Amino acid sequence: MAMLQSMFEIVRDNWLLLLVGQYPNGPLGGISATIILSVLGIALAFPLSVLMALAALSPWRALRWPVTAIVYVTRGVPLLLIILWVYFVLPVLIGQSVPAFTTMLVTLVGYEAAFLSEIVRAGIQALPKGQTDAARALGHSHLGAMRYVILPQALFNMIPSILSQFVSTVKETTLGYIINVPELTFAAGQINNRLLTKPFEVYFILAISYYVVCWSLTLVISVVERRIAARRTSSLTAAASALPATPASASGT
Amino acid sequence: MKGFDLMAVLLNPEFSRMLVHGVKMTFIIFIGSWLLAMSLGMVLVAVRMLPSRIADGLVAIYVSYHRNVPTLVQLMLWYFGISSLLPDSMQMWLSDHNGESVFAIIALGLCQAAYFSEDQRSGLRGVPAGQWEAARALGHSYLGAMAYILLPQAIRNAMPALVNHTVSLFKNSSLAMAIGVAELTHAVKEVENQSFRPFETYLIATLVYLVCSLLLMWLGHTLEQRSRMAGAA
Numbered sequence: 001m002a003m004l005q006s007m008f009e010i011v012r013d014n015w016l017l018l019l020v021g022q023y024p025n026g027p028l029g030g031i032s033a034t035i036i037l038s039v040l041g042i043a044l045a046f047p048l049s050v051l052m053a054l055a056a057l058s059p060w061r062a063l064r065w066p067v068t069a070i071v072y073v074t075r076g077v078p079l080l081l082i083i084l085w086v087y088f089v090l091p092v093l094i095g096q097s098v099p100a101f102t103t104m105l106v107t108l109v110g111y112e113a114a115f116l117s118e119i120v121r122a123g124i125q126a127l128p129k130g131q132t133d134a135a136r137a138l139g140h141s142h143l144g145a146m147r148y149v150i151l152p153q154a155l156f157n158m159i160p161s162i163l164s165q166f167v168s169t170v171k172e173t174t175l176g177y178i179i180n181v182p183e184l185t186f187a188a189g190q191i192n193n194r195l196l197t198k199p200f201e202v203y204f205i206l207a208i209s210y211y212v213v214c215w216s217l218t219l220v221i222s223v224v225e226r227r228i229a230a231r232r233t234s235s236l237t238a239a240a241s242a243l244p245a246t247p248a249s250a251s252g253t
Numbered sequence: 254m255k256g257f258d259l260m261a262v263l264l265n266p267e268f269s270r271m272l273v274h275g276v277k278m279t280f281i282i283f284i285g286s287w288l289l290a291m292s293l294g295m296v297l298v299a300v301r302m303l304p305s306r307i308a309d310g311l312v313a314i315y316v317s318y319h320r321n322v323p324t325l326v327q328l329m330l331w332y333f334g335i336s337s338l339l340p341d342s343m344q345m346w347l348s349d350h351n352g353e354s355v356f357a358i359i360a361l362g363l364c365q366a367a368y369f370s371e372d373q374r375s376g377l378r379g380v381p382a383g384q385w386e387a388a389r390a391l392g393h394s395y396l397g398a399m400a401y402i403l404l405p406q407a408i409r410n411a412m413p414a415l416v417n418h419t420v421s422l423f424k425n426s427s428l429a430m431a432i433g434v435a436e437l438t439h440a441v442k443e444v445e446n447q448s449f450r451p452f453e454t455y456l457i458a459t460l461v462y463l464v465c466s467l468l469l470m471w472l473g474h475t476l477e478q479r480s481r482m483a484g485a486a
Contacts, residue, residue, distance in 0.1 A: 210321065
């Protein structure tokens with residue numbers, strides 16, 4: 001009980017730090033920085049991942065091989081090591097020092113793009129082959145078929161997987177702690193350094209905060225998933241019930 | 254900046270000793286937490302199959318907690334938080350005996366057990382119910398049907414997911430550096446600080462991680478192929 005009480009006191013005294021970091025007087029931090037980092041990370045990684053997936057599925061070997069190599073390297077090397085790489089290489093490349101937040105964002109975009117591209121690729125390959133054949137038969141080019149026929153369907157079916165990749169990204173932003181990105185874990189570290197005597201309480205609050213964020217996102221995903229599944233089956237059954245009428249309507253149009 | 258020279262890092266006795274020790278610690282953490290995760294994962298699946306809704310709910314909470322809280326936070330909670338609740342004598346003993354590695358193995362193992370148990374459970378659910386009924390009808394006991402009919406098929410179903418999560422456990426072992434375990438990523442930071450050769454040191458670590466991960470993926474793929482029955486889809 002005493003522990004619960006001191007946890008309430010820690011939250012009461014530090015809720016602003018946990019929420020926005022030292023914002024008006026310093027960089028934005030806390031949960032807001034975590035969320036912004038993840039949203040930007042996924043939003044910027046997504047277009048990149050579509051390009052990578054298209055390259056991986058393209059008929060040109062010169063495009064396929066580099067992407068496959070990038071995906072394998074990203075899957076085989078810990079994110080922490082990639083952060084260290086970017087932390088060291090990025091300032092050398094652009095010739096000036098880079099804030100920790102940007103370093104982390106660049107890392108996340110690259111890392112997530114590789115994972116998302118695998119999701120996009122799987123989504124495209126999961127569509128019936130007949131879709132491509134039909135689009136090509138109707139006179140679309142390879143890229144035109146992708147753009148107007150395959151991608152719109154594949155991306156719609158992929159929404160749940162992309163969202164769950166977003167949850168992983170929220171969890172991965174914690175690694176920014178290693179290079180002092182001012183996000184939620186960093187804020188908890190600051191609180192712990194100030195209090196010194198209550199590590200369990202501080203880190204338990206931290207765990208609960210992440211749990212609440214990720215768990216509510218998971219709930220959203222399952223709702224979205226159900227809606228998409230409902231829409232797909234309803235369009236399937238609609239098509240099936242419309243089947244006897246198809247020849248007539250086809251001749252009509 | 255100095256010119257690229259891999260040997261300046263590899264041939265330096267101090268640096269190479271630190272890196273080799275780092276690789277060794279990475280493997281200790283990985284294997285220790287893998288064994289813990291695999292065995293605990295099986296126990297969790299078994300508990301979930303008990304006809305008790307309380308047991309089922311408790312395991313569901315366990316899995317949900319470990320999947321929704323970042324692994325790094327779980328490590329910190331164990332190392333900074335839970336260790337501070339232990340009696341003083343035990344804390345002293347742990348700090349004398351590489352307590353950070355023990356906590357890293359516990360935290361990573363408990364976290365991965367949640368993933369492994371879900372993999373195994375969905376593998377088990379993928380076996381058609383008729384297999385169970387047929388096994389019992391042919392006179393197998395409960396355990397016999399489990400051991401000879403159900404589990405071999407369940408493991409086959411669960412293999413791809415288990416391999417993926419094994420690779421991610423191997424990569425997650427690098428998080429242990431945050432609580433001061435002298436594993437490979439930690440050693441890399443140390444060597445880089447002393448040698449001022451970040452490029453060479455990171456390259457070595459990247460190659461080690463990459464080769465090990467690819468070997469794990471290949472091993473998993475081979476096991477998958479070999480366990481596949483002739484004629485099965």
